[in-house]
Amino acid sequence: MNVKEGSFLWHLYLDKVYCLLSVRNAKALLDYFHLLDVHHNNTLNDVLFFHFLHHVTNLTRSQIMKTFDMLDWNASGEVNFDQFYMLICILLAHQNHLKEQFLYRHSRPIFELLDLDGDLKLGPQDFQLFSFLFDIKKQKLKQLYEEFDFTGDHHINYKEFKLFTIFSVDKYQERQKAEKEKATEKVKEKEKEKAKAKAKWLHLQRMSFQIRSH
Amino acid sequence: MEDKVFKALSESGIHYSSDLQRQQSDIRKIWTKTQLSMQDVEMMGNDSEASSISLRRNFREDAAGGYASLSGGEGSFQQLDEVDELDGTNQEVRRGRSLDSLLGHADKDSKIEAERTSSMSSLTILNRTPHKAYWAEQQNRLPLPLIELMESEVLEILTKALSSYRSGIGWNHFMTKQLQRNIEELRKRRNARVRISGK
Numbered sequence: 001m002n003v004k005e006g007s008f009l010w011h012l013y014l015d016k017v018y019c020l021l022s023v024r025n026a027k028a029l030l031d032y033f034h035l036l037d038v039h040h041n042n043t044l045n046d047v048l049f050f051h052f053l054h055h056v057t058n059l060t061r062s063q064i065m066k067t068f069d070m071l072d073w074n075a076s077g078e079v080n081f082d083q084f085y086m087l088i089c090i091l092l093a094h095q096n097h098l099k100e101q102f103l104y105r106h107s108r109p110i111f112e113l114l115d116l117d118g119d120l121k122l123g124p125q126d127f128q129l130f131s132f133l134f135d136i137k138k139q140k141l142k143q144l145y146e147e148f149d150f151t152g153d154h155h156i157n158y159k160e161f162k163l164f165t166i167f168s169v170d171k172y173q174e175r176q177k178a179e180k181e182k183a184t185e186k187v188k189e190k191e192k193e194k195a196k197a198k199a200k201w202l203h204l205q206r207m208s209f210q211i212r213s214h
Numbered sequence: 215m216e217d218k219v220f221k222a223l224s225e226s227g228i229h230y231s232s233d234l235q236r237q238q239s240d241i242r243k244i245w246t247k248t249q250l251s252m253q254d255v256e257m258m259g260n261d262s263e264a265s266s267i268s269l270r271r272n273f274r275e276d277a278a279g280g281y282a283s284l285s286g287g288e289g290s291f292q293q294l295d296e297v298d299e300l301d302g303t304n305q306e307v308r309r310g311r312s313l314d315s316l317l318g319h320a321d322k323d324s325k326i327e328a329e330r331t332s333s334m335s336s337l338t339i340l341n342r343t344p345h346k347a348y349w350a351e352q353q354n355r356l357p358l359p360l361i362e363l364m365e366s367e368v369l370e371i372l373t374k375a376l377s378s379y380r381s382g383i384g385w386n387h388f389m390t391k392q393l394q395r396n397i398e399e400l401r402k403r404r405n406a407r408v409r410i411s412g413k
Contacts, residue, residue, distance in 0.1 A: 008367050011360070028360060035368040038375075038396040039389060047382070051375040055367070 001063075001132050003095045007056045008032060014092045019102040021089065029088060033081050043078035057091065063132050070113055070130065086113075090133055099135055100172040104165040110134070111158050121155035140168075358407075365404055372397050 003009050012025045021029060036048055044052065046068055053064045071083040079087075086109065093102035103110060114126050114134075124145065127136050136144075148160045148167075156164070376397060379390040 008360075008364050011363070028364075031361075032364050032368070035364060035400070036371065038372060038393045047378050048371075048375050051371050051378065055371045055374070 001091070001094055001135075002058050003091055004056050004058075009056050009088065009091060010095075012088070012092060014089060014096050014098055014102070016096075016098065016101070019089065019093055019098055019105045021085070021092075026085070029085065030081065033084055041078065043076075043080045044084065045078050049079055059132065066129065067133065070116065073113070094133070094135060100165075100168045103134070104169040107162050107165045108158070111161050121153075121157055122161065123155050362404070362407070365400055369397065369400050369404065372400070 008028075012021065012029065014020060015022060033044075036044055036052060038048070039045075046065070049068050050061070050064050053059055053067065054061075059067070067087065068079065071079050071087055073083070089102070089106075093099055111122070114122055114130060116126065116129075124141060127134070127141055127144075131137070144156065144164050145154065148164045149156060150160060151157065372393060376390070376393050379387070379393055383390060
């Protein structure tokens with residue numbers, strides 16, 4: 001799932017620590033929402049919602065309608081600004097490569113969004129239904145159910161889900177650290193090579209000077 | 215339950231509009247102070263080139279400080295902040311020139327040291343007040359390029375939605391007409407802005 005380059009959403013960004021919009025971004029988003037709210041209900045109906053998402057992302061029709069059903073948690077047939085804000089944060093977390101942090105920071109609302117039937121448990125089909133939004137791949141899903149299903153009922157409750165998000169974030173931070181260390185090592189090696197080349201060049205200069213002086 | 219929701223929404227709408235009015239009245243007060251301080255400067259009389267240079271320096275420093283507080287974080291909003299910065303520096307040049315013509319050029323040697331301190335303090339007051347008003351306005355408004363991007367994107371989305379409305383509920387349905395009116399208003403606003411920016 002990608003946000004269209006150059007679109008309004010593409011210019012917004014999440015705070016890296018809390019995975020939320022800044023006040024300025026939120027204000028801009030609110031103005032955008034009011035522009036879309038043509039019927040002045042402070043809501044978007046399914047048609048407006050569909051055309052909005054279709055314009056700014058590459059989601060298919062069925063994916064958009066699944067997203068709408070997920071967000072319309074009070075079954076009013078419309079999406080208000082709170083729900084719209086939630087959606088934008090999910091899209092931007094995907095766009096800004098903050099998926100793990102977003103899952104960790106907002107595990108409760110995400111769990112409630114995924115729990116469509118309200119039984120306080122998530123089965124594999126719940127994750128698969130929204131894999132396009134939360135990008136939980138098959139391998140990760142397998143790991144989730146193998147390592148975090150402590151109750152053994154083939155369902156994940158909220159505590160198990162929270163532990164999974166903590167584990168994912170730790171792994172993500174370790175990967176980031178390892179990548180940083182690799183990058184700094186590469187830089188150091190380059191600097192060493194440069195220094196060696198410079199030393200060689202100076203040595204050759206000295207040699208040629210000595211030869212000329214003799 | 216729906217009534218409660220609608221009440222809450224209408225209240226939030228009222229709060230939103232009343233907050234806007236309050237902010238606008240505060241900004242107007244700051245601008246009126248600016249006009250009063252301009253009159254004080256005219257009363258002061260002639261001033262030197264050095265003080266006008268110091269004015270420009272103070273203006274630049276204020277602009278830098280203002281941007282530090284405004285720009286929230288990383289990302290492409292920095293590009294829009296740079297557009298605002300260019301506008302700020304252009305204003306600075308214009309203001310410097312207008313002040314030069316207002317205050318005139320005096321004999322540098324005799325007048326610089328004598329009047330420097332007193333004129334600098336009054337000019338810094340003048341300098342700061344329009345700044346505050348300008349930045350207060352900027353705080354409440356989104357940058358123009360962003361508004362244009364938003365409106366053009368929303369226009370495209372609503373135009374597509376209109377065709378869905380027409381095919382789904384018909385041309386004469388009140389919601390279709392409402393959407394059509396909204397699209398026309400947006401187009402008019404956009405065209406008006408294009409005409410103004412073109413001038």
